[in-house]
Amino acid sequence: MKRxxxxxxxxxxxxxxxxxxxxxxxxxxSGCHGAAGHGVPxxxxxxxxxxxxxxxxxxxxxxxxxxxxxxxSRLDNPTAARMLNYVLTHFSADNLPADFHPYTTAEIATxxxxxxxxxxxxxxxxxxxxxxxxxx
Numbered sequence: 001m002k003r004x005x006x007x008x009x010x011x012x013x014x015x016x017x018x019x020x021x022x023x024x025x026x027x028x029x030s031g032c033h034g035a036a037g038h039g040v041p042x043x044x045x046x047x048x049x050x051x052x053x054x055x056x057x058x059x060x061x062x063x064x065x066x067x068x069x070x071x072x073s074r075l076d077n078p079t080a081a082r083m084l085n086y087v088l089t090h091f092s093a094d095n096l097p098a099d100f101h102p103y104t105t106a107e108i109a110t111x112x113x114x115x116x117x118x119x120x121x122x123x124x125x126x127x128x129x130x131x132x133x134x135x136x
Contacts, residue, residue: 037091052095065111
C-alpha cells in the first residue's frame with residue numbers, strides 16, 4: 001500500500017522532471033502518439049517520426065513547441081525542452097535538418113507563452129511548405 005501511495009504522489013507531482021525522458025514520454029505523449037510514436041494520422045494524431053521535417057522551418061519549429069500536448073502539459077519549461085529534443089532525436093533523427101540545434105528553455109518559454117491557432121490547420125500549412133521545399 002505504501003508503494004502505491006508513493007507512486008501516486010510521484011505521478012501527481014507538478015515537477016515530473018526527475019523522471020527519465022522515456023518515462024515522461026510514456027506519461028505525457030504515448031497516450032495519443034503510442035509507445036512507438038506512430039500516432040494515428042487518420043485521426044489527426046501525427047507520426048512523430050516525421051517531426052524532424054518541421055524543425056527545418058521557423059514556423060515548423062514554433063509549431064512543434066506549441067502543440068497542445070506540450071503547451072497544456074504540466075511539464076516545466078526546462079523539462080518540456082528536454083522532452084521535445086528527446087522526441088526529435090529519438091523518433092525523427094533521420095528527418096532533422098543538418099543545422100538542427102536543440103530547443104532551449106528560453107525558446108520553449110517564449111513559444112509556449114504565445115497564443116496559437118488550431119494545430120491541425122497549422123500542420124497542414126506546414127506540410128504544404130515542406131512539400132514545396134523538397135527537390136523535384
